[in-house]
Amino acid sequence: MSSTTPATPTVAVLGLGAMGLPMASRLAETLPVRAFDIAAPRRELAAQAGATPATSPAEAATGADVVVVAVRDQAQLESCLFGGEIGAGAAEALAEGAVVVVTSTVGVDGVRAAAARLAERGVGLVDAPVSGGALRAGSGDLLIMVGAAEDTLDRARPVLDRLASTLHVVGPNIGDGQIMKTVNQLLCGIHTAAAAESLALARSLGIDLDRAIAVLGQGAAASFMLADRGPRMAQQYQVGPDGSGGPELRSRMDIIHKDMNIVVALAKQAGVAVPVAAAASQLYQLALTQGLAAEDDSALVTLLAPRER
Structure with a gap:
Protein backbone atom coordinates (compact mmCIF):
# COMPACT_ATOMS: atom_id res chain seq x y z
CA MET A 1 0.00 0.00 0.00
CA GLY A 175 -16.22 8.55 14.05
CA ASP A 176 -14.49 11.23 16.12
CA GLY A 177 -15.15 13.79 13.40
CA GLN A 178 -18.81 12.78 13.19
CA ILE A 179 -19.18 13.13 16.95
CA MET A 180 -17.74 16.63 16.91
CA LYS A 181 -19.93 17.61 13.95
CA THR A 182 -22.98 16.28 15.79
CA VAL A 183 -22.16 18.52 18.75
CA ASN A 184 -21.70 21.39 16.30
CA GLN A 185 -25.06 20.69 14.66
CA LEU A 186 -26.81 20.59 18.02
CA LEU A 187 -25.93 24.27 18.46
CA CYS A 188 -26.56 25.18 14.82
CA GLY A 189 -30.00 23.58 14.85
CA ILE A 190 -30.98 25.21 18.12
CA HIS A 191 -29.63 28.62 17.09
CA THR A 192 -31.50 28.54 13.78
CA ALA A 193 -34.73 27.57 15.51
CA ALA A 194 -34.19 30.28 18.14
CA ALA A 195 -33.53 32.88 15.43
CA ALA A 196 -36.76 31.85 13.70
CA GLU A 197 -38.75 32.16 16.92
CA SER A 198 -37.31 35.57 17.79
CA LEU A 199 -37.85 37.02 14.33
CA ALA A 200 -41.35 35.53 14.08
CA LEU A 201 -42.18 37.27 17.36
CA ALA A 202 -40.67 40.54 16.16
CA ARG A 203 -42.67 40.43 12.93
CA SER A 204 -45.89 39.54 14.72
CA LEU A 205 -45.41 42.54 17.02
CA GLY A 206 -44.84 44.92 14.13
CA ILE A 207 -41.04 45.28 14.20
CA ASP A 208 -39.21 45.60 10.88
CA LEU A 209 -37.13 42.43 10.53
CA ASP A 210 -34.09 44.08 8.97
CA ARG A 211 -33.99 46.48 11.91
CA ALA A 212 -34.49 43.66 14.40
CA ILE A 213 -31.62 41.67 12.88
CA ALA A 214 -29.33 44.71 13.02
CA VAL A 215 -30.14 45.33 16.68
CA LEU A 216 -29.87 41.70 17.76
CA GLY A 217 -26.59 41.33 15.92
CA GLN A 218 -25.01 44.09 18.01
CA GLY A 219 -25.77 42.64 21.42
CA ALA A 220 -25.53 39.54 23.55
CA ALA A 221 -28.13 37.76 21.40
CA ALA A 222 -25.80 37.76 18.38
CA SER A 223 -24.80 34.44 16.83
CA PHE A 224 -23.37 33.19 13.56
CA MET A 225 -26.66 31.52 12.69
CA LEU A 226 -28.65 34.70 13.33
CA ALA A 227 -26.24 36.68 11.14
CA ASP A 228 -26.37 34.04 8.40
CA ARG A 229 -30.00 32.93 8.51
CA GLY A 230 -31.59 36.16 9.77
CA PRO A 231 -31.39 38.11 6.48
CA ARG A 232 -32.70 35.08 4.59
CA MET A 233 -35.58 34.81 7.08
CA ALA A 234 -36.45 38.44 6.35
CA GLN A 235 -36.34 37.66 2.62
CA GLN A 236 -38.90 34.92 3.14
CA TYR A 237 -41.51 37.67 3.43
CA GLN A 238 -40.51 39.19 0.10
CA VAL A 239 -41.68 36.19 -1.93
CA GLY A 240 -44.00 37.27 -4.72
CA PRO A 241 -47.13 35.49 -5.98
CA ASP A 242 -45.02 33.70 -8.57
CA GLY A 243 -42.54 32.49 -5.95
CA SER A 244 -39.84 34.98 -6.92
CA GLY A 245 -38.01 37.31 -4.54
CA GLY A 246 -37.19 34.80 -1.84
CA PRO A 247 -33.75 33.88 -0.53
CA GLU A 248 -31.26 31.69 -2.35
CA LEU A 249 -31.45 28.02 -1.36
CA ARG A 250 -28.31 27.34 0.65
CA SER A 251 -29.28 24.89 3.39
CA ARG A 252 -32.27 22.62 2.91
CA MET A 253 -34.77 22.03 5.68
CA ASP A 254 -34.58 18.26 5.36
CA ILE A 255 -30.80 18.38 5.85
CA ILE A 256 -30.94 20.16 9.22
CA HIS A 257 -33.82 17.87 10.17
CA LYS A 258 -31.64 14.87 9.36
CA ASP A 259 -28.76 16.31 11.37
CA MET A 260 -30.95 16.99 14.39
CA ASN A 261 -32.22 13.41 14.29
CA ILE A 262 -28.57 12.31 14.47
CA VAL A 263 -28.06 14.65 17.43
CA VAL A 264 -31.00 13.23 19.35
CA ALA A 265 -30.10 9.61 18.56
CA LEU A 266 -26.45 10.00 19.57
CA ALA A 267 -27.41 11.78 22.78
CA LYS A 268 -29.78 8.94 23.61
CA GLN A 269 -26.97 6.42 23.11
CA ALA A 270 -24.76 8.48 25.41
CA GLY A 271 -27.48 8.80 28.04
CA VAL A 272 -27.43 12.59 27.86
CA ALA A 273 -30.65 14.61 28.01
CA VAL A 274 -30.94 17.18 25.21
CA PRO A 275 -34.43 18.64 25.70
CA VAL A 276 -33.76 21.88 23.78
CA ALA A 277 -32.30 20.00 20.82
CA ALA A 278 -35.23 17.59 20.89
CA ALA A 279 -37.69 20.50 20.79
CA ALA A 280 -35.83 22.03 17.83
CA SER A 281 -35.89 18.67 16.08
CA GLN A 282 -39.66 18.54 16.45
CA LEU A 283 -39.95 22.02 14.97
CA TYR A 284 -38.03 20.88 11.87
CA GLN A 285 -40.24 17.78 11.70
CA LEU A 286 -43.29 20.03 11.71
CA ALA A 287 -41.75 22.05 8.87
CA LEU A 288 -41.37 18.87 6.83
CA THR A 289 -45.00 17.91 7.42
CA GLN A 290 -45.96 21.36 6.09
CA GLY A 291 -44.18 20.72 2.81
CA LEU A 292 -40.99 22.70 3.51
CA ALA A 293 -38.51 19.83 3.14
CA ALA A 294 -36.88 21.20 -0.01
CA GLU A 295 -36.98 24.84 1.13
CA ASP A 296 -34.08 26.78 2.61
CA ASP A 297 -34.13 26.24 6.36
CA SER A 298 -34.71 29.98 6.81
CA ALA A 299 -38.32 29.19 5.80
CA LEU A 300 -38.77 27.94 9.36
CA VAL A 301 -39.75 31.48 10.31
CA THR A 302 -42.80 31.31 8.02
CA LEU A 303 -44.03 28.27 9.92
CA LEU A 304 -44.21 30.42 13.06
CA ALA A 305 -45.31 33.70 11.48
CA PRO A 306 -47.05 33.02 8.14
CA ARG A 307 -46.34 35.35 5.24
CA GLU A 308 -49.83 36.81 5.08
CA ARG A 309 -49.44 38.60 8.41
Missing part, protein backbone atom coordinates in the same frame (compact mmCIF):
# COMPACT_ATOMS: atom_id res chain seq x y z
CA SER A 2 1.30 3.45 -0.88
CA SER A 3 1.95 5.57 2.20
CA THR A 4 2.05 8.91 0.40
CA THR A 5 -0.15 10.97 -1.87
CA PRO A 6 1.30 13.04 -4.73
CA ALA A 7 1.71 16.74 -4.02
CA THR A 8 -0.75 17.28 -6.87
CA PRO A 9 -3.19 14.41 -6.38
CA THR A 10 -5.93 13.41 -8.76
CA VAL A 11 -9.23 14.00 -6.98
CA ALA A 12 -12.74 12.66 -7.39
CA VAL A 13 -15.67 14.55 -5.90
CA LEU A 14 -18.85 12.55 -5.41
CA GLY A 15 -21.94 14.66 -4.82
CA LEU A 16 -22.29 18.14 -6.29
CA GLY A 17 -24.94 19.65 -4.06
CA ALA A 18 -24.79 22.87 -2.06
CA MET A 19 -21.41 21.94 -0.58
CA GLY A 20 -19.99 19.45 -3.07
CA LEU A 21 -20.09 21.77 -6.08
CA PRO A 22 -18.19 24.66 -4.47
CA MET A 23 -15.66 22.21 -3.03
CA ALA A 24 -15.15 20.66 -6.46
CA SER A 25 -14.79 24.14 -7.95
CA ARG A 26 -12.25 25.13 -5.31
CA LEU A 27 -10.18 21.99 -5.85
CA ALA A 28 -10.34 22.31 -9.65
CA GLU A 29 -8.51 25.63 -9.42
CA THR A 30 -5.26 23.79 -8.70
CA LEU A 31 -5.86 20.03 -9.00
CA PRO A 32 -7.17 17.60 -11.62
CA VAL A 33 -10.74 16.85 -10.52
CA ARG A 34 -13.35 14.43 -11.82
CA ALA A 35 -16.84 15.03 -10.47
CA PHE A 36 -20.03 12.98 -10.23
CA ASP A 37 -23.61 13.76 -9.34
CA ILE A 38 -26.84 12.04 -10.35
CA ALA A 39 -28.10 15.38 -11.72
CA ALA A 40 -26.68 16.25 -15.13
CA PRO A 41 -27.05 20.03 -14.59
CA ARG A 42 -24.79 19.79 -11.52
CA ARG A 43 -22.18 17.91 -13.55
CA GLU A 44 -22.37 20.65 -16.18
CA LEU A 45 -21.76 23.30 -13.53
CA ALA A 46 -18.74 21.35 -12.28
CA ALA A 47 -17.42 21.19 -15.84
CA GLN A 48 -17.78 24.96 -16.15
CA ALA A 49 -15.64 25.26 -13.01
CA GLY A 50 -12.87 23.16 -14.52
CA ALA A 51 -13.71 19.63 -13.35
CA THR A 52 -14.18 16.66 -15.66
CA PRO A 53 -17.72 15.28 -15.32
CA ALA A 54 -18.27 11.56 -14.80
CA THR A 55 -21.40 9.48 -15.24
CA SER A 56 -20.82 7.12 -12.29
CA PRO A 57 -18.90 7.14 -9.01
CA ALA A 58 -16.56 4.46 -10.35
CA GLU A 59 -15.76 6.50 -13.45
CA ALA A 60 -15.00 9.54 -11.30
CA ALA A 61 -12.80 7.51 -8.96
CA THR A 62 -10.75 5.71 -11.59
CA GLY A 63 -7.13 6.74 -11.07
CA ALA A 64 -8.00 9.01 -8.14
CA ASP A 65 -5.64 9.38 -5.23
CA VAL A 66 -8.26 11.08 -3.04
CA VAL A 67 -12.05 10.81 -3.21
CA VAL A 68 -14.09 13.55 -1.57
CA VAL A 69 -17.64 12.49 -0.70
CA ALA A 70 -20.25 15.21 -0.18
CA VAL A 71 -23.63 13.49 0.03
CA ARG A 72 -26.81 13.85 2.05
CA ASP A 73 -26.88 10.78 4.29
CA GLN A 74 -25.59 7.29 5.04
CA ALA A 75 -27.61 5.67 2.26
CA GLN A 76 -26.09 7.97 -0.36
CA LEU A 77 -22.62 7.39 1.08
CA GLU A 78 -23.01 3.63 0.71
CA SER A 79 -24.39 3.97 -2.81
CA CYS A 80 -21.55 6.23 -3.96
CA LEU A 81 -18.85 4.03 -2.51
CA PHE A 82 -20.22 0.54 -3.03
CA GLY A 83 -22.70 0.85 -5.89
CA GLY A 84 -26.43 0.97 -6.39
CA GLU A 85 -28.97 2.46 -8.75
CA ILE A 86 -26.57 5.29 -9.62
CA GLY A 87 -24.05 2.83 -11.08
CA ALA A 88 -20.81 1.18 -10.03
CA GLY A 89 -19.40 2.39 -6.73
CA ALA A 90 -16.13 4.25 -6.33
CA ALA A 91 -14.56 1.56 -4.15
CA GLU A 92 -14.20 -0.93 -6.97
CA ALA A 93 -12.21 1.59 -9.02
CA LEU A 94 -9.79 2.66 -6.29
CA ALA A 95 -6.26 1.35 -6.01
CA GLU A 96 -4.62 0.34 -2.75
CA GLY A 97 -3.36 3.39 -0.92
CA ALA A 98 -6.13 5.69 -2.10
CA VAL A 99 -8.05 7.58 0.54
CA VAL A 100 -11.71 8.55 0.84
CA VAL A 101 -12.59 11.79 2.63
CA VAL A 102 -16.15 11.84 3.98
CA THR A 103 -17.20 15.48 4.40
CA SER A 104 -20.87 14.69 5.02
CA THR A 105 -22.76 14.38 8.29
CA VAL A 106 -23.73 10.71 8.11
CA GLY A 107 -23.43 9.61 11.73
CA VAL A 108 -20.83 7.56 13.56
CA ASP A 109 -22.16 4.14 12.55
CA GLY A 110 -22.32 5.05 8.87
CA VAL A 111 -18.76 6.29 8.60
CA ARG A 112 -17.33 3.40 10.62
CA ALA A 113 -19.12 0.83 8.47
CA ALA A 114 -17.80 2.46 5.30
CA ALA A 115 -14.26 2.56 6.71
CA ALA A 116 -14.34 -1.15 7.52
CA ARG A 117 -15.44 -2.08 3.99
CA LEU A 118 -12.84 0.18 2.38
CA ALA A 119 -10.08 -1.22 4.60
CA GLU A 120 -10.71 -4.64 3.08
CA ARG A 121 -9.60 -3.13 -0.24
CA GLY A 122 -6.58 -1.35 1.19
CA VAL A 123 -8.30 2.05 0.95
CA GLY A 124 -8.18 4.49 3.86
CA LEU A 125 -10.91 6.78 5.14
CA VAL A 126 -10.75 10.20 6.74
CA ASP A 127 -13.81 11.17 8.75
CA ALA A 128 -13.90 14.90 7.96
CA PRO A 129 -17.31 16.58 8.24
CA VAL A 130 -17.25 20.25 7.35
CA SER A 131 -18.93 23.41 8.59
CA GLY A 132 -19.12 26.87 7.09
CA GLY A 133 -21.58 26.89 4.22
CA ALA A 134 -21.32 27.04 0.45
CA LEU A 135 -19.60 30.42 0.14
CA ARG A 136 -16.80 29.41 2.49
CA ALA A 137 -16.52 26.04 0.72
CA GLY A 138 -15.84 27.84 -2.54
CA SER A 139 -13.10 29.99 -1.03
CA GLY A 140 -11.33 27.28 0.97
CA ASP A 141 -12.48 28.75 4.28
CA LEU A 142 -14.16 25.73 5.85
CA LEU A 143 -13.90 24.41 9.38
CA ILE A 144 -13.11 20.70 9.10
CA MET A 145 -13.39 18.31 12.05
CA VAL A 146 -11.26 15.22 11.56
CA GLY A 147 -11.20 11.74 12.98
CA ALA A 148 -8.48 9.62 11.36
CA ALA A 149 -5.20 7.83 11.90
CA GLU A 150 -2.23 10.12 11.33
CA ASP A 151 -0.86 8.29 8.27
CA THR A 152 -4.27 8.26 6.56
CA LEU A 153 -4.80 11.93 7.32
CA ASP A 154 -1.39 12.75 5.87
CA ARG A 155 -2.44 11.21 2.55
CA ALA A 156 -5.51 13.46 2.44
CA ARG A 157 -3.71 16.65 3.52
CA PRO A 158 -3.05 18.03 0.01
CA VAL A 159 -6.82 18.13 -0.52
CA LEU A 160 -7.97 19.11 2.97
CA ASP A 161 -5.52 22.00 3.10
CA ARG A 162 -7.13 23.46 -0.03
CA LEU A 163 -10.60 23.30 1.51
CA ALA A 164 -10.00 24.32 5.12
CA SER A 165 -8.91 27.51 6.79
CA THR A 166 -9.27 25.69 10.12
CA LEU A 167 -8.71 21.97 10.55
CA HIS A 168 -9.08 20.34 13.94
CA VAL A 169 -7.99 16.75 14.49
CA VAL A 170 -10.53 15.73 17.10
CA GLY A 171 -9.13 12.25 17.56
CA PRO A 172 -7.44 9.30 15.84
CA ASN A 173 -10.57 7.21 15.44
CA ILE A 174 -13.05 7.06 12.59
